[in-house]
Amino acid sequence: MTHRFPVKEIAVQSGLSTATVDRVLNNRAHVSPQTRRRVQDAIAELTRQESQLAARGRRFFIDIVAEAPVRFTRQIQQATEAVLADFRPAALRPRFTFAETMSAEETGAIVERILRRGSQGVCLKARNTEETRHAVRQLEGKGIPVVTVFTDIPDIDRLAYVGLNNEKAGRTAAYLMLKLLKDDDRTLLTTLSQHSFQGEEDRFRAFRSELSRLRPELELIDASGGGGLSPATALGVRDKLQGVKAISGVYSMGGGNLAILRALEAAGIEPGVFIAHDLDEDNLELLRAEKLSLVLYHDLRSDMRLALRHLLAFHGVGEPPRSSESDIQVVTPLNIPGDI
Structure with a gap:
């Protein structure tokens, strides 16, 4: 698997140990397809975020977790990566965990992985279920702030909600x-x-x-x-x-x-x-x-920018947004935005 990143960086990005990453990179035995995919995804993310790796400011690892169809999670990822440069000299390193459907067990496993590897914040799009609320309470209990995006979970102690009213x-x-x-x-x-x-x-x-x-x-x-x-x-x-x-x-x-x-x-x-x-x-x-x-x-880039501002403000970098509510734009066949 060709790459130009240190094993340690790939391990941090993927949430795996350096030994596991090394086994994947060297095509050794006893590696599951899911683990191999996580390493591949981490390398792809690092490639797109290469300018962030070179940034000399304070580094923040942000986890973006969403249950949604691929067509929408692709937009979330593109919107997030499009606004990273806005926060320099801080170096934001988003790590994406997406699934079209997410069971209670899978939600728990994702949270355990985040808790194990550490995080400076989580942007979360998930169902409002007891399992999700428990997962958020676990993160908040460890000092990891959570911003819900696009769909809220109002009866939890999340840092903010960003998206449409x-x-x-x-x-x-x-x-x-x-x-x-x-x-x-x-x-x-x-x-x-x-x-x-x-x-x-x-x-x-x-x-x-x-x-x-x-x-x-x-x-x-x-x-x-x-x-x-x-x-x-x-x-x-x-x-x-x-x-x-x-x-x-x-x-x-x-x-x-x-x-x-x-x-x-x-x-x-x-x-x-x-x-x-x-x-x-x-x-x-x-x-x-x-x-x-x-x-x-609603402009996803604006939404993700606001969500990241909330998380950075939690860590003392900048001020939190005064409003986190997205503008509703009515788009017809005659006024499709040119930058989409």
Whole structure:
């Protein structure tokens, strides 16, 4: 495995011992595929962060942990690495742990690894479950601050939450939906990746509440639980469409929109309005093809910059942001940002 980094740096980045890294680099026996992948990922991260290795300022290791589809975690990683230079002379060294689904056991193992190798802070996107709350309490108990990003876990002693005000996002989606619907439209489809993601659940509750207040005759069909992953999302939508003749609008809070549209097409249904979140690769393609009416967008680079500022301020470097709430931008096929 070719590389130009000291074994010690790879070990720190991967969270493995130097002996384990040495075994991987020299193709010795008794190395699991997962361990080999962790070393490969660490080398790739070090390659992208090479300028940070040369920085002479105070060094901070930050763990970015997220449960989300690859299309979104790729955006998180790119956004984080894009803002590292903003913090010089401090040298920020992010370490990424991503999974499309994360069991309670996997969450515990990730936290144990962080506790074992040490960290100056964690940016966390995870479900609001007792297992996650316990994991955060463990980190906080060892003096490792936690900033929740994009989806909050409000009933823990986290340092801050950075991201959309998800209740406001849900109300905004309802307002826009009602402006675009016709007077005789009756049925809407909603989808979340999981109701246990607090942010998406907040969007859902606010959306439903606003529609109930303004158009109580509208029926909501909820096809949530696919994790934002295409096969599971498509299956969930197909199941909910049994016997349904028409869907006037879709509000997708958790992604998997290409799969949703294909399931609707298979059922012979074409919604007049489709509102989604985030400008991942799928949504950009669907916007340009005018398959999505609009996307509620927030700049991930700005979000990750704010999250890192909170963590550095905890360690006495700079001041914490006065506000951590993202601006909601409404993106249509006609105003897609040029820097995406």
